[in-house]
Amino acid sequence: MNQAAPQNMPSSAKLIQLMGTVSLVCGLxxxxxxQATLAPIRANQETIMRQTVAELLPGANKQITYGVDGSGNLTVLQGVDAPGPKLFAGYDASGKLIGVVLEGADRGxxxxxxxxxxxxxxxxxxIGFKVTELKETPGLGDKIVTxxxxxANFKELDASLKNRIVTVKSGTKKNKWEIDAISGATISSRAVGRLIDKSAKEMIPIIQRNRQRIEGGN
Amino acid sequence: MAHAHGNAPSPSESMEAFLNGLWKQNPVFVQVLGMCPTLAVTNSARNAAAMGLATIFVLVCSNTLISLVRKLVQKQVRIATYILIIATFVTMVDYIIKAVSVDVYKALGPFIALIVVNCIILGRAEAFASKNSVGKSILDGLGMGLGFAIALFCLGGVREILGAGTLFGVSLFGPNFQPWVLFLLPSGGFFTLAGWLLIFTWWKERKKRMAEAQQ
Amino acid sequence: MSAPSLTPEIVLHTSPHLHSARSVGVIMRNVVYAMLPICLYGVYNFGISVVALLVVSTLSCVLTEHMFCRAAGRPSSIKDSSVIITGILLGLTLPPGFPLWMAAVGGFVAVGLGKMLFGGLGFNVFNPALVGRAFLQAAFPTAITTYTPALANGRFAEFIPTTLTFPFAQPPVITEWIARVRIDAFSGATPLTALKFDKIGTGLTPLFWGNVAGSAGETSVILILLGGLYLVARNFMDWRITAAMLLSAFVLSGVFHLSNPAAYPHPLFMLFSGGLMLGAVFMATDMVGSPVTPLGVWIYGGVMGALTILIRLLGGLPEGVMYAILIGNAVSPMIDNLTQPRVYGTQRKTGARA
Structure with missing residues (x-):
């Protein structure tokens, strides 16, 4: 230590040097x-996505992920971490399209x-429905998962878009586009109706427009 | 802690550094530090264990590195250096948990990143690792970390058993059990912590009284 | 070891030095008298399940207080009857078919956590019965929102199936049982739930007399008011709290109703439905939790009434009286502090507060 600063005050250069070295080590x-965890993280995310799609489209051996851009055009995506709306198309062993998996979100x-x-x-x-993120009250709102x-509402819920998909009071479902609410979990049930309606209105026309391309799997 | 210049610590001293955090100075039950993760992520035994392990890792690593560089770090920049080192290990844990299990990562959420501001870690860096040898600092980190993890597990276990009737996801009482939803909610964390503190205080008072009676 | 005594032998305080013979016990016994008709009506309305519910919640409260006093080495304080009121009030705020074991848990939490841990009667911050109910609401949200229809068939011959749930087990689903015993199309939804989630209104006349679904003792407006009048007439109750709470609830819901009559119900419906009347008369007026200054009493009631309406109309829950009163209890020391009257002969300094 050769600096002559009073009260043992080290020079700024010395402090910067120290912080720089520590930062370098930390950065490394x-x-x-x-780098080491990049591959497993990606693999994890893809496995989960594949499992979800396979669960919602039983028999789907092959999957293609499409990204949707602002004007409704599709692009084939490789990973699952790209931002923006996405479609997951599932095909059976012979390459025939089974269906498309879509995402939706609304306030519960x-x-x-x-x-x-x-x-x-x-x-x-x-033809299938799965909650992927939920913070509702355990024992009440989380019934929409269990x-x-x-x-059973989602075995065949009419999505021809002639009628609005809507949640109705528990026990009063009359039409194929209505979702029977869970009594005691009305708010969460309604959110499910809204999230499907909102996303279906937006995405299904895009799917219909690009039908040939999705069926062809390219 | 007079050993500022790293003489080889005697076995009893090392043992004390380790046991202090585990029991006598337990970070949660005695010092009541790090309440944010304690209350927020202990709604199941698995989450509590994961948080405990993550904290042990960060605490031991940061204690080691800080103890290694303790003679180089000037006191004007020590807090900045410590935080830099702690944040590094927290970021590493963040990546590792994501790689190991996405479920655990989702459950712990923002609280992994918040280990950075867990006062136990900066507290040990400032109070212990910056003044003690590497060996003793590792033991201190291990003891404090284990003490923290055990405390989290005590909370998480009780909350999961009462709130869901399960432990580590295994059903304990059959399907007919009525879960006490309260214990899964944030307020349940306060109730459970209060319960444990009550037991600890009562036990300590009792011991004190018995010691007084013997004299 | 000597525990610090909470009842010192020598009491030194300022005037008044003369007390009437009106002990805690006398007041409390009169409150019990005022609640008896409400209990009886609850039994008439919902059947023998309510008898069991009230007995269990009261016994649980009394036993808890006795146990805590024993553990602290103090004489048992159950003789002053205040704990009996807590037990009855807790029972009255629960759904008629509430599982008895949960009611016992509620009684333990109400008295143990809400009263004894604070030091017993006079030291509790919150109304103990409501502390117990809030715990139950958070712990068993399904059971505490399962209501059964009023005047069901055979209600004096059999218990509601959920009442006799085995301890720590889940209560059975009673949708089919309700369909069997109900006398009209009512599914057992309370007027407030029916309005909030299904947009079905309930007439004011049944609400006033009380033959509607709801908690065991909250349905009959007329009996609650009569009980309150008895207490006011005998000067056991501060009528201003009740008046302030009902008035502010009426005015605020009136404002909502006038702004959009289609979306928000008539203010009289808001006054007569749910637990507002029971809460305003018997719980908000709890002497321990309320302020003592004349102005503070009005503010306290007004805050609770307004909060009730805000939670009901804008919140996610159909009913908000419980939380409104608990929040009122929490702010009551602050209200007291802010409304200290000026001492005669002194001048109020600007900005200075007592």
């Missing part, structure tokens, strides 16, 4: 961890509920 540590009781649902072009109907009667 972070970058190497990032506690926070935004995110969900994925599958759409069959053939039946013009929603209640078998509620999930």
């Amino acid at each position: 540590l972070i970058v190497s961890t990032h 009781y506690a926070d935004v509920i995110r969900a994925m649902y599958s759409y069959s072009l053939e039946k013009q109907a929603i 209640d078998p009667k509620f999930l």
Whole structure:
């Protein structure tokens, strides 16, 4: 230590040098961890996405992820972490299109509920539904994940868009485009209706327009 | 802690550094530090264990590195240096958890990043690692980290058993059990913590009284 | 070891030094008398399940207080009857078919957490019965929102199936049972729930007399008012709190109603439905939790009435009286502080507060 600053005050250069060295070491540590974990993180996300799509479209061996741009055109995506709306098309072993999985979100009781649902072009109907993010009250709002009667709504929910998809009071479902609410979890049930309606209105016309391309799988 | 110049610590001293955090100076039950993760992520035993492990990792690593560089760091920039080192290990944990399990990552959410501001970690860096040898600092980090993890597990276990009737996802009482939803909600964290503190205080008072009676 | 005594032997305080013979016990016994007709009507309305519910919640409260006093090495304070009121009030605010084991848990939490841990009667910050109910609402949200229809068939011959749920087990689903015993199309939804989630209104006449679904003792407006009048007439209750709470609820819901009559119900419906009347008469007026200054009492009531309406109309829950009163209890020391009257002969300094 050869500086003559009073009260042992080290020079700024010395402090900067120290911080710089520590930063360099820290930076190296972070970058190497990032590099090492990049592949497993990506693989994890893709596995989860594939599992969800396979669950919503039973029998889908092959999957293609499409990104949707602002003007409704499709591009084939490789990973799953690209931003923006996406479609997940599922095909059976012979390469025939089974259906398309879509994402939706709307405000529930506690926070935004995110969900994925599958759409069959053939039946013009929603044929599967799964909540992917939920912070509703345990025991009440989370029934939308577990209640078998509620999930039965999505075996074949009319999505021809001639009628608005809507949640109705528990036990009063009369039409194929209505969702029977869970009594005691009305707010969460309604959010599910809204999130499907909103997303279906936006995405299904795009799917119809690009039908040939999706069926061809390119 | 007079050993500022890293003489080889005696075994009893090392043991004390380790046991202090585990029990006598338990960060949650005695020092009541790091309440944010304690209350926020202990709604299941698995989340609590994951948070505990992440904290142990950060605490041991940051204690080690800080102890290594303790003679180089000038006191004017020590807090900045410590935070830089702590943040580095937290970022690493963040990546590692994401790579190991997306479910755990989703459950812990923003609280992984918030380990940076967990006062236990900066507290140990400032109070212990910056003044003690590497060996003792590692033991201190291990003891404090384990003490924290055990406390989180005590909370998470009780909350999961009462709130869902399960432990680590395994059903304990069969499907007919009525879950006490309250314990999964944030307020349940306060109730459970209060319960444990009550037990600890009562036990300590009792011990004190018994010691007094013997004299 | 000597525990610090909470009842010192020598009491030194300012005037008044003369007290009437009106002990805590006398007041409390009169409150119990005022609640008896409400209990009886609850039994008439919902059947024998309510008898069991009231007995269990009261016993649980009394036993808890006794146990805590024993554990602290103090003489038991159950004789002053205040704990009996807590037990009855807790029972009256629960759904008629509420599982008995949950009611017992509620009683334990009400008295243990809401009263004894603070130091017993006079030291509790919150109304103990409501602390118990708030705990139950958070712990068992499904059970506490499962209501059964009023005047059901065979209500004096059999219990509501959920009442006798085995301890720590889930109550059974009673949709089919309700369909079997109901006398009209009512599914057991309370007037407020029916309005909030299904947009179905309820007439004012049944609300006034009380033959509607709801918690065991909250349905009959007329009996609650009569009980309140009895207490006011005997000077056991501060009528200004009740008046302020009802008035502010009426005015605020009136403003909402006038701004959009289609979306917001008539203010009289708001006054007569749910637990507002029971809360305003028997819970908000709890002497321990309310302010003592004349102006503070009005503010306190006004805050609680307004909060009730805001939670009901803008919040996610159909009913808000419980939380409104608990918040009122929490701010009551602050209200007291802000409304200290000027001492005669002194001048109020600007900006200075007592």
